Amino acid sequence: MTSQSNTAPTRFVEADGTRFAYRRFGNPLGTPMVLLQHFMGNLDSYDPAITDALAMGREVILTDNAGVGLSTGAAPQTVAGMARDAASLIDALGLEHVDLFGFSMGGYVAQQIAVARPDLVRRLILVGTGPRGGDGMGQLAPDVAALFGKAHDPQDLMWLPIFFSPSETSQAAGRRFLERIRARTEDRDAPVSEATVAAHLAAAREWGAAAQGSFDYLEDTPHPTLVVNGSNDIVVATVNSYILQQNLPDAELILFPDSNHGSHFQFTERFNRYVTDFVDR
């Protein structure tokens, strides 16, 4: 079967002076799912093994936030700003009710949209992410920060130690993931600029800064939520997924074995089954 993820054209929509890049495909039934990307990722970083499977039962909308890839505009330096931009994009597409799938920084944005625009959101899927002021989230550990700055040839090899555990099984899954995200050959997205990287780093620091009562907003996030992570996430510590589940009123948690920040890229079949079950429930 042709991968819709690899063939769907990059499209554009104008909102509040920003021209947002997105790809939209799938079965136009039920609630559409909007995907919010991780730090340094763009439209080509969504895993076709996941997005093709999810597209069988709903529309999926892959997004570049403001300042990312082919989207114009300046990347905001706060998650609140990123959430406003992402909500503008969703509004501009004429969508009134969506499921949000946020990975890592995209998970921060998804939570913030749910708080700021609760009626826009039906369900949340939060992967490899954490709450405001979560454990160790104010700053990356120096050895982990170094992984984001290291040069590789090709550069996407950087994701092997960031998304996958050191085990041979996990690294092999990582190499298969890289093949999948390289498979699209035409109409690829543009790399994330240094200015956007800097703005998003500031946004992540602001979101992650420890503060009294920083989890309080979770009580007011009644949306059914699926929280997923790897057993040892070196970017957003796994315990933060547990904290999300413990503080959200209606959240189910799944933690996979022998895995890291990108556990869903490693356990794609299980992950797709869990997510499909969750959104079709």
Add this chain to the structure above:
Amino acid sequence: MTSQSNTAPTRFVEADGTRFAYRRFGNPLGTPMVLLQHFMGNLDSYDPAITDALAMGREVILTDNAGVGLSTGAAPQTVAGMARDAASLIDALGLEHVDLFGFSMGGYVAQQIAVARPDLVRRLILVGTGPRGGDGMGQLAPDVAALFGKAHDPQDLMWLPIFFSPSETSQAAGRRFLERIRARTEDRDAPVSEATVAAHLAAAREWGAAAQGSFDYLEDTPHPTLVVNGSNDIVVATVNSYILQQNLPDAELILFPDSNHGSHFQFTERFNRYVTDFVDR
């Protein structure tokens, strides 16, 4: 469809001087699953909504450990002793390789069998349970301990606050659970004796006592494991399920929302699907 759980005859097997009561039914394909019961539970306390579903793809063997219900013998005062007895029962049934499904104290026993008799075990399902020396496991909180001693009419109403959360949704699920475990009308098991209750309390205290290095055995438990719990287990605190997942080499964790010690009795359909996926994988 007739419930096999409600009609399977109680059977007996002799091992090491103990006559063990059990019920065995299901599809004789693949690896049989042995179920290990919770504190104060007997053969009638396994949920037919779960055991009937699991029996469609394998044999399920519901067990009374030594001193429980219609099983003879004295209940040991240690989990190690309970694990020896349960392994004797499995050996006496001629089973060489089983999946173990342990709930609560049955989960302690399952872990201990995996350590003492690693080759006997293929996979572990650990529900509402925790590791040796886990968080708050040395002693029940006084208000929780009181729930186990309180008189009810009928007595099985005691399980509503122990297994289910205070929400109306969870309590309603609890009432449906009680209907299910009351549905078997003939050939019911005998209640658990006071002597067995006392012995098992001692065993739970010994297992739960905090001690340096008490999680070390988990590293040596390589069996693929599914860990499941409710969001707020008042009997074996939920964090212990997280600790199990973090310390076992190959464990997946599922935590359900708005639930307590008996989350699998509340989310039976999801639970059955997750367990079936896990053992058929």
